[in-house]
Amino acid sequence: METIKVTNLKKRFRNVEVLKGVSLSVRNGEITAVLGPNASGKTTLLKCILGLVIPDEGTISVMGENTSEGYLYRRFIGYMPQEPNFPPNLTPRYLLELVADIRGFFPEQEVKRLVDVFKLGGFMDKPIGSLSGGTKQKVNSLLALAFNPEILILDEPTIGLDPLSSSKFKEEVLRRKDEGKTVLLTSHIMGEVEELADRVLLMIEGSIRIDSSVGELKERTGEKSLERALAKVLEESFA
Amino acid sequence: MERENWKGWALSLSLLVWCTAGVSQTIEVCSECEYKTIKEALEVAGGGASLLVHSGTYREGTILVTKSVKLIGKGKPVLDGEGKYEVLKIRANNVLVEGFEIINSGRSELEDIAGIKVEDSENCVIRNNTLKNNFWAIYLANVRNCRVENNRILGPFKVGEAYSGNGIHIWQAKGVLVKDNYITGHRDGIYFEFVQDSVIEGNVSEGNWRYGLHFMFSHRDIYRNNLFRKNGVGVAVMYTKEVVMRNNRFELNWGGTSYGLLLKAINDSLVEHNVFYKNTAGILMDECQRTTIRENDFVENGWAMRVWANSMDNTITRNNFLSNTFDLSTNSSKNPNRIEGNYWSSYRGYDLNGDGVGDIPYRPVKLFSYIMENNPAVSVLIKSFFVELLNLIEDTLPAVVPVSVEDRKPLMEKVEWRR
Amino acid sequence: MPEFLKLLRADLRNLKGIKWLWAYLLSLAGMSFLILYLSNDTGKVILSLLNITLLMVPLVSSFFCITYFYDSKSFMEFLLSQPVSRAQVFWSKLASLWLFMSFLYAGGVLIPLIKEVLNPTLWVLLISGVLLSMVFISLAVLVGTVFDDRVKGVSFLLGLWLYLTVLHDGVILAVVYLFKDYPLEGVVLALALVNPVDLARIAVVINMDVAALMGLSEALFREVLGSLWGLSLAFAFMVLWFALPAFLASLLFKRKAL
Numbered sequence: 062m063e064t065i066k067v068t069n070l071k072k073r074f075r076n077v078e079v080l081k082g083v084s085l086s087v088r089n090g091e092i093t094a095v096l097g098p099n100a101s102g103k104t105t106l107l108k109c110i111l112g113l114v115i116p117d118e119g120t121i122s123v124m125g126e127n128t129s130e131g132y133l134y135r136r137f138i139g140y141m142p143q144e145p146n147f148p149p150n151l152t153p154r155y156l157l158e159l160v161a162d163i164r165g166f167f168p169e170q171e172v173k174r175l176v177d178v179f180k181l182g183g184f185m186d187k188p189i190g191s192l193s194g195g196t197k198q199k200v201n202s203l204l205a206l207a208f209n210p211e212i213l214i215l216d217e218p219t220i221g222l223d224p225l226s227s228s229k230f231k232e233e234v235l236r237r238k239d240e241g242k243t244v245l246l247t248s249h250i251m252g253e254v255e256e257l258a259d260r261v262l263l264m265i266e267g268s269i270r271i272d273s274s275v276g277e278l279k280e281r282t283g284e285k286s287l288e289r290a291l292a293k294v295l296e297e298s299f300a
Numbered sequence: 301m302e303r304e305n306w307k308g309w310a311l312s313l314s315l316l317v318w319c320t321a322g323v324s325q326t327i328e329v330c331s332e333c334e335y336k337t338i339k340e341a342l343e344v345a346g347g348g349a350s351l352l353v354h355s356g357t358y359r360e361g362t363i364l365v366t367k368s369v370k371l372i373g374k375g376k377p378v379l380d381g382e383g384k385y386e387v388l389k390i391r392a393n394n395v396l397v398e399g400f401e402i403i404n405s406g407r408s409e410l411e412d413i414a415g416i417k418v419e420d421s422e423n424c425v426i427r428n429n430t431l432k433n434n435f436w437a438i439y440l441a442n443v444r445n446c447r448v449e450n451n452r453i454l455g456p457f458k459v460g461e462a463y464s465g466n467g468i469h470i471w472q473a474k475g476v477l478v479k480d481n482y483i484t485g486h487r488d489g490i491y492f493e494f495v496q497d498s499v500i501e502g503n504v505s506e507g508n509w510r511y512g513l514h515f516m517f518s519h520r521d522i523y524r525n526n527l528f529r530k531n532g533v534g535v536a537v538m539y540t541k542e543v544v545m546r547n548n549r550f551e552l553n554w555g556g557t558s559y560g561l562l563l564k565a566i567n568d569s570l571v572e573h574n575v576f577y578k579n580t581a582g583i584l585m586d587e588c589q590r591t592t593i594r595e596n597d598f599v600e601n602g603w604a605m606r607v608w609a610n611s612m613d614n615t616i617t618r619n620n621f622l623s624n625t626f627d628l629s630t631n632s633s634k635n636p637n638r639i640e641g642n643y644w645s646s647y648r649g650y651d652l653n654g655d656g657v658g659d660i661p662y663r664p665v666k667l668f669s670y671i672m673e674n675n676p677a678v679s680v681l682i683k684s685f686f687v688e689l690l691n692l693i694e695d696t697l698p699a700v701v702p703v704s705v706e707d708r709k710p711l712m713e714k715v716e717w718r719r
Numbered sequence: 720m721p722e723f724l725k726l727l728r729a730d731l732r733n734l735k736g737i738k739w740l741w742a743y744l745l746s747l748a749g750m751s752f753l754i755l756y757l758s759n760d761t762g763k764v765i766l767s768l769l770n771i772t773l774l775m776v777p778l779v780s781s782f783f784c785i786t787y788f789y790d791s792k793s794f795m796e797f798l799l800s801q802p803v804s805r806a807q808v809f810w811s812k813l814a815s816l817w818l819f820m821s822f823l824y825a826g827g828v829l830i831p832l833i834k835e836v837l838n839p840t841l842w843v844l845l846i847s848g849v850l851l852s853m854v855f856i857s858l859a860v861l862v863g864t865v866f867d868d869r870v871k872g873v874s875f876l877l878g879l880w881l882y883l884t885v886l887h888d889g890v891i892l893a894v895v896y897l898f899k900d901y902p903l904e905g906v907v908l909a910l911a912l913v914n915p916v917d918l919a920r921i922a923v924v925i926n927m928d929v930a931a932l933m934g935l936s937e938a939l940f941r942e943v944l945g946s947l948w949g950l951s952l953a954f955a956f957m958v959l960w961f962a963l964p965a966f967l968a969s970l971l972f973k974r975k976a977l
Contacts, residue, residue, distance in 0.1 A: 680908065
């Protein structure tokens with residue numbers, strides 16, 4: 062099932078055309094990775110889906126709801142921003158309660174489990190300002206995962222996490238996939254993409270250059286690593 | 301024995317004759333007396349007679365006095381004009397009115413109806429009376445050598461020409477003494493027109509809705525030890541020369557159009573040892589010449605003095621300017637008056653040679669007050685930062701101020717003057 | 720409970736934890752105590768407090784709020800990934816600042832002057848100070864919404880603050896000085912009414928003794944500034960002054976890329 066469908070998305074900031082007519086669809090039960098160099102437009106694409114950036118042209122639908130027509134579609138989304146910057150005087154528990162308040166339910170069991178998984182038990186009632194970067198990122202993960210959303214949008218999710226938490230986080234993500242949820246992520250770490258992604262979207266200068274499943278890509282190029290496979294495709298296309 | 305008796309009778313009889321002959325005739329008036337009304341008593345009274353009026357309320361319309369009598373109230377008899385009549389009208393010399401309470405004179409838009417009116421007379425004495433709720437209270441017209449002393453005058457406390465006239469109103473007079481009276485609730489507390497060579501002292505005039513004291517064309521008068529407080533406008537004196545105002549207090553005349561003392565066309569006069577406290581403007585000088593303002597205290601007024609440039613050759617010296625919002629303002633960049641040797645509490649200069657005189661001149665006219673004098677609209681900027689900043693700049697760099705008025709010999713210490 | 724209130728509560732809770740905001744309250748209270756200690760004359764105390772208000776309130780309100788607004792961008796981003804609308808996020812942020820800064824101001828002035836709580840002039844001062852806080856918060860948020868670059872935003876706001884607090888009155892004075900031969904009542908009044916700092920000052924001053932020094936003898940001033948009329952007018956203009964920038968900022972925020 063297509064959970065996210067983007068059609069001919071365009072966005073320009075002043076003189077820079079950041080998205081030049083992007084179309085894509087993301088299915089559930091899959092992990093889709095958006096790749097691309099810095100300033101290729103991938104963060105803008107995610108922000109458009111989230112409604113943080115309002116596109117100049119094109120449409121986005123999430124679970125069949127047009128994103129320009131409301132904000133309630135976001136109840137389907139759990140978002141993990143790259144650098145969380147929560148108000149320093151609030152506690153993780155309060156944030157969780159706030160989100161629960163907004164979403165209308167508190168997933169007690171899941172929270173308990175995730176707090177255990179990420180070993181956040183001792184930090185839930187401390188002001189966020191007093192937490193380390195890694196712990197903040199774990200809180201970030203918790204907030205994205207706890208409400209068991211249909212769609213997870215993860216922007217460079219493992220960057221601030223220690224190896225152990227990182228692997229636990231990946232486990233969580235894979236589990237969601239198996240449960241039939243949709244995952245859309247960006248990452249610079251090729252190993253991580255290889256480990257997680259079923260499909261990759263390569264964006265360069267505001268356009269999607271490659272939209273393919275990982276298996277198909279490797280098969281077509283005969284390369285074993287994703288990185289090489291991508292490089293080969295690009296070479297071909299320029300040649 | 302009988303002879304002795306006869307002698308006694310003869311003595312008594314002769315005394316009686318002597319009295320009724322007018323040397324010292326005394327007629328008593330009271331509800332149980334032979335004469336029940338003042339009018340009846342006046343009918344029979346000879347010149348120089350004393351009418352002893354005992355306590356009670358007398359409603360007799362207008363009592364006209366045309367003989368030189370002494371009207372003496374005993375136990376504060378009340379003369380009531382019932383809101384219709386002029387109560388006491390005197391047209392004779394040497395009349396004394398003492399110890400009465402005179403109330404409720406009539407009102408009129410055409411005539412000046414008074415509680416006590418004295419016309420065309422000499423040597424009258426009005427003293428120790430209480431006047432309440434009269435249109436005009438004490439009204440003297442065309443008199444000489446009269447004394448108005450120690451009267452307590454409470455007006456109708458109503459604002460408007462149609463409701464209240466003046467407390468002590470004197471027109472065309474010479475040699476008058478107005479002393480120790482208390483006046484409130486009238487239009488003008490004390491009003492003089494063409495009153496000359498007179499003394500006004502020890503009076504308190506407060507809470508009158510126009511002026512505490514108002515005079516015109518009243519030369520060579522002396523005002524001393526009076527208190528003018530909280531009058532609607534203040535004290536306004538006009539078109540007069542050779543006045544002396546000394547030891548008076550002008551205070552709390554506060555309002556958009558109020559001032560302590562307006563000197564309008566006052567020439568060759570002296571204002572000395574007075575205190576101006578918390579008036580919108582302490583003194584406002586308009587068209588005055590050769591008048592000296594000396595050894596006065598100006599305390600916490602809006603403007604201590606507003607001296608318009610049409611005033612010339614006046615001297616302002618040895619005064620204390622203490623904590624006024626503006627010390628001096630004027631409407632022209634030059635001011636042809638001598639302002640020298642005053643103490644200014646906001647002077648920030650120094651005295652290196654220790655002679656008690658500041659080494660740099662003081663410029664009492666702030667740029668802001670100068671602009672405001674010419675264009676009052678700018679007053680919306682009162683208490684603005686910019687203005688405070690401007691004042692600060694002026695204090696440090698006096699040259700930027702276009703107004704050249706300055707005190708070249710500002711005193712370092714307050715002037716200690718004695719009354 | 721509607722989302723707006725939930726967000727507002729969270730914002731307030733966050734503001735409550737910022738220590739130097741409490742220092743703002745304490746310094747206001749400290750200065751009020753000091754002034755009260757130096758003078759017994761309530762009129763003078765209120766005038767001194769007016770000066771402090773006119774200087775501190777715009778400065779603290781605008782610079783704290785623009786910094787705070789920039790700092791909370793990523794949190795707003797996080798909130799907007801939840802099912803809430805931009806309007807809810809924007810207005811809760813603004814309202815929390817309005818409420819909290821007003822509370823701090825009112826507290827700082829009122830605590831030392833609690834004995835004067837029935838003095839109407841104190842209330843005029845309080846309302847003026849609160850409105851002035853709200854005006855500068857709205858302006859800060861507007862500037863923060865317009866400029867994404869923090870340095871540009873803060874510089875612009877600094878200029879605006881300087882203009883409104885000091886220079887504008889200089890312009891009025893210059894206009895009067897240069898055109899002194901023309902009747903200027905209306906012009907001056909209009910110029911004063913377009914500046915929230917002047918409005919706050921005039922609202923207090925026309926209720927004090929010093930009002931007698933203003934040209935209230937002039938018919939227009941008496942009519943416009945006299946008594947309750949002038950006060951309502953000044954307050955109404957200040958309400959416009961915080962409502963319009965806020966509204967404009969909310970429109971811009973709706974379309975803004977975060």
